[in-house]
Amino acid sequence: MMLKEIAEKISKAGKIAILPHISADGDALGSCLALGLALRKAGKDVAVFSEEEVPAVYGFLPGLDMLKVYKSGGCEAEETVSGCKSGKDECSMDIMPFDLVIALDTGDMDRLGKRAALFNSTENTVNIDHHTTNTEFAAINYVDVHASAVGEIIYRLVEIMGISLDRDISTCLYVAISTDTGGFRYSNTTSDTHRIAANLVDRGIDVAAISQRVFDSTSLPKVRLMGEVINSLELLQDGKVAFCAVTREMLEKSGAKEEDCDGLVNIGRNIEGVEVSVLLKQLDHKLVKANLRSKEYVDVAAIANIFNGGGHKRAAGFTFEGQIDDIKNRILDKIGEVLK
Amino acid sequence: MMLKEIAEKISKAGKIAILPHISADGDALGSCLALGLALRKAGKDVAVFSEEEVPAVYGFLPGLDMLKVYKSGGCEAEETVSGCKSGKDECSMDIMPFDLVIALDTGDMDRLGKRAALFNSTENTVNIDHHTTNTEFAAINYVDVHASAVGEIIYRLVEIMGISLDRDISTCLYVAISTDTGGFRYSNTTSDTHRIAANLVDRGIDVAAISQRVFDSTSLPKVRLMGEVINSLELLQDGKVAFCAVTREMLEKSGAKEEDCDGLVNIGRNIEGVEVSVLLKQLDHKLVKANLRSKEYVDVAAIANIFNGGGHKRAAGFTFEGQIDDIKNRILDKIGEVLK
Structure with a gap:
């Protein structure tokens, strides 16, 4: 499966749901929000459904207004970020059914938790991941185990779709990539990782502010x-x-x-x-x-x-x-x- | 002053001394050793003189056999790295006088400490730095305040001189750049910083091992x-x-x-x-x-x-x-x- 085929699948869909894994981390959230922002730019109706509230450390991510905490039979619209009220106050489930559901950074169906029901609500499912243990649980599966982060794959997908990277999308991708590489320190860091980071920095992201929040902020x-x-x-x-x-x-x-x-x-x-x-x-x-x-x-x-x-x-x-x-x-x- | 002119000056010299600032940090040491290794590859007789013993955290840097702790009227050949014996056991001062002395990452003459005497032993002096406060104290001065680290400038100089980057030179440059940017987290990190890091990673450096030693090692x-x-x-x-x-x-x-x-x-x-x-x-x-x-x-x-x-x-x-x-x-x- 090529990313180009996923791009084509997306281009045909109108209403799209994007799902990170349970206990979503920087890569899962950053990748989902980056893809969501890009698809919204391309005119799609997008919702991101998380299993739990977003950890406060990621409360600054652009695109969080697209995110809803999922509850079986509905979604929790009250709080999406730990301690913060959501941008929207009604439930996004009114846009169901979805034409396409995309799981990111999710190794298997168990990692979707309660949202497995949402994932299985359509036959048009996509699974984009970088874990060697991925079970290829979707109709379309793209697993690149050499990608340091799913953020790297989303960067390429957005490029293939011809959607221009802006500061917000770049901020989300930078958080995805920098957190999954421990700030470019783990052995999964490749020259591609740094080349992508260079292009994200060129979009005007605030490296120091993001790094302070993501790596140095504590309680x-x-x-x-x-x-x-x-x-x-x-x-x-x-x-x-x-x-x-x-x-x-x-x-x-x-x-x-x-x-x-x-x-x-x-x-x-x-x-x-x-x-x-x-x-x-x-x-x-x-x-x-x-x-x-x-x-x-x-x-x-x-x-x-x-x-x-x-x-x-x-x-x-x-x-x-x-x-x-x-x-x-x-x-x-x-x-x-x-x-x- | 262009880096090309410095490259020409170096090409005409046989015996070259390279000096980091006092209390040399990762950028100063990494830049000096990278330049030293590159010039040795180009057939030069090179010595690096530090003011003090090298901190143990940098004891793994390639090229430390070129480094001597300077003492007025001679040099200390006993210990170059805190707690470690030097590779050479005699004093490198026998290669004096030097055709060229190069100070790196050094804002002013005071930052050369006792080694000011060595610096002033020739009229052929070069000062390569990135501090806004640099006093242009040498015969030839190259100050790029937009460089995140002097390591970025040395990367370009080595490229201009047509010396091929190898794993050892790349390791030194990576330490220089990663330490002065706080691991690509400070606001001085640019897209150029990441593009250079990408090229260094392509030379096979061990990112995880270097990062563990430089950022995570403690006592x-x-x-x-x-x-x-x-x-x-x-x-x-x-x-x-x-x-x-x-x-x-x-x-x-x-x-x-x-x-x-x-x-x-x-x-x-x-x-x-x-x-x-x-x-x-x-x-x-x-x-x-x-x-x-x-x-x-x-x-x-x-x-x-x-x-x-x-x-x-x-x-x-x-x-x-x-x-x-x-x-x-x-x-x-x-x-x-x-x-x-």
Whole structure:
């Protein structure tokens, strides 16, 4: 399947729905809004349906007036961005049925959540993605595993459709690409990634303001939680293993939520000499979630497998029924065996 | 002055010395080593002289065997990278006199420190820089204030000289450009910056490994100090002002050095709702150093001026004789007057 065929399919449709995956991130949201803005420019009637409210960090994205939080049998028009009222106050479902439904950055149908019903409301479905695990669940599937972000694919699609890139579309694409490459730092960053970024910068996007919001903005509870986690930090096994814990008390004391734990496992991983970093989170009184990261040679997916978890060689995890103290030494022992 | 004329000047020289500014950063070191590697490829006899040991974070840069720490009347050949022995164990000064001396990323002669003597040992001097404040102190001066980094200028110079970019030169240039743009996040990032980065990535550089070393690598004492600073964090004036302190006790407890304080003022600045962040460091029993940062509208240089300091609108500082408690309320009062 070529992008040109998808462009032709789009050109024949009038009413189009675009869907990011559940727990939409920067690439999913940025790609959906960029495509939505471009198609609106081309005269299409477009709606973007998310599973949940948009995280506040993405509240500045252009095109959010097109976005509705989907609810089965209707949609939630009250709040689309965490804490912010939507631009429209009525439900966009009045434009149903859709001529075309497009899922972006979505590896399989499960990642559409409740919106699977909306996706299946037409036979004209498109799936554009870059995950190697994509199940090709749509009528038309375009999966480019070499694209650092779906934003790169949407950039090419918009180009093929002959829709001119403007500042708003470019801002959405830049957020998509820069977040999925960790700010051009991950190994998925290619020369194409930088060439596309160059063209987006040429459209007048505010790189510094976007970067500040996307990468550097944090909350007081998250900073307080970081302080608590650092207080709990232990270097073990000749400094090769970093261990941190997040207890219910730490979450309560800092006022942080579970999502504020994202990235905290990297505090340990980034310390010179550390090969494996472990973060254990006490989710409730009975469940512990473990995040494992390694730097150069330890396969943490293999360690997570022992505890019925999984992931990648350098980033893996598992959940465990019990308390942090029940699992801590068991996992440290397993890591110690690998490091021997 | 055109880069072509500098290329011609270089082509006529045999022995060339290249100098970064004092306290050389990623752009200064990366640019010097990239130019050194390129000129060595062109058959030149090249030495890079730094004022101090190279920070350990840059110890992986290719070409460090060309670098010597300069000492007046000779050079220090023992250690060029903090904690690492140099590749050569004798002094490169035996190649003096130099046909040409090139200063990179150096705004004025003061920024050459002791190496001003070496710079003035010949009349054939070149100054390549991107600072608006450059004093054009050399015989030939090339100052491009639109270049995000001197690395961009060296990229063009190497291209003009017809020297093929290889992986090592590209790695040095990538470090130069990525560090001076804060990883392509600062407002100095242009489309040219990304186009050059694309060409460097095409030379097979390891983006992920370089980024991990340059941006994410930290030390246990620095992490511990960060924890202490977060513990000291106060949000004041309706959450618009973040205040942190670094005491002698905190440095001793964490085992951190003063240089580990770099960037800590941003912890407060990055919190949602904060406009001004203040970090006060008790350098010794009599001296306090203040770092001020603002996000959108407060001119912190004006505030620093009141205390005989200076800087930019969004980043400024000053030193004060006394204790943290003597100056804390005075500075918070001044910030409060501006925020009213």
